Amino acid sequence: MDDLFREVVHRPKVLPISRVVKETPTTKTFYVDCPDISSKVRPGQFVMLWVIGTDEVPMSVSKADKNGELGLTVAKVGDATARLHELGEGDQIGVRGPYGNWFDLSGNRLLMVGGGYGVAPLAFGAEVALSEGKKVTVILGAKTSDELLFRSRLENLNVELKISTEDGSAGVKGLATEVLEDILERTKFDCIFACGPELMLKKTFDLSEEYKIPLQVSLERMMKCSVGLCGSCCIGPYRVCVDGPIFSADKLRKIKDEFGIFKRDASGRKIGL
Incomplete structure (x- = not known):
């Protein structure tokens, strides 16, 4: 993962939305042509999605194909995602990544x-x-x-x-x-x-x-920097952006006093689940 992390470009690539698919009443998939990310991202990793003029939020990748198309499936749950849902084909968004670890698909x-x-x-x-x-x-x-x-x-x-x-x-x-x-x-x-x-x-x-x-x-946590500096996504001894977002049972056992009990808001205050 260290080699992949060093390859990440931390400045957002500003790209036009190539197409939008409405998946459910509250969820849409936004596609961009981004071969730099789609060629290296693995299932479970995330990107930072910049909704220009509003905010930057972490987003799991739902699709990445060999032709360079990247799919980001977004539920309308806050200010940034609500604004994103107003955008359409040709509108611009920023994307940087991929970040984090990924699912180990070992086994049959x-x-x-x-x-x-x-x-x-x-x-x-x-x-x-x-x-x-x-x-x-x-x-x-x-x-x-x-x-x-x-x-x-x-x-x-x-x-x-x-x-x-x-x-x-x-x-x-x-x-x-x-x-x-x-x-x-x-x-x-x-x-x-x-x-x-x-x-x-x-x-x-x-x-x-x-x-x-x-x-x-x-796991999902409040995330700002995505590179392990700000600490906003901490859970126990881990930073979700760099130690996750994929957590094994071994790691979950070490955070049983927090996992499934509370999260933290942007100020670090505990919020019950």
Whole structure:
């Protein structure tokens, strides 16, 4: 990872948006042509996305192809993302990266658990894993069927897809972790990969410990610099931007007094989950 980090260009590349795809009522994917990043980014890494005139925010990469197109899937959750959702083809954004570590897709039978827009880096990871001949099962969870991000994309892949919605409008009625528990009672996997709300990640961690299956989760924290200097993304002894965003079960055990309990806002104040 050190060699890759040294290759990163920390000044944003200002690029026109090549296309925008509305994925769900609250989520869009913004595409830019950026071969410098798309050629080296790996599933689980992130970029810093500059919404010019508003803010710069971290964003997982949901798509990167050999033609240089980079996809960033963004939920409208704050000022920067709300402004981004107002932009269209031809408007300019800034992108720098890639940053952080990535999913280790070792093993032959992989299980991916995505909640809400957390499925974005997992869909990218599933495509890479399948290209390497892995067998992939994906649990896709959301509050309602309208919010099932990348459902059709995953249905078109050679994955075993399990769907859950909290209101029962698609798939199993309930939480993704309830589907996870049911699957783990019957099937053995080489590794679990998860991204989504932190309470979902905590439950996934607890189940992985119970069933003794290696786990990798993607954590989200307030992030400003992305290079380990400002400390705004600290969790326990780790800085999410450089020690993460992917955390193994070994690391999660060291932050059990914080993981799944609270985050910190821009001022460093604790906020309960």
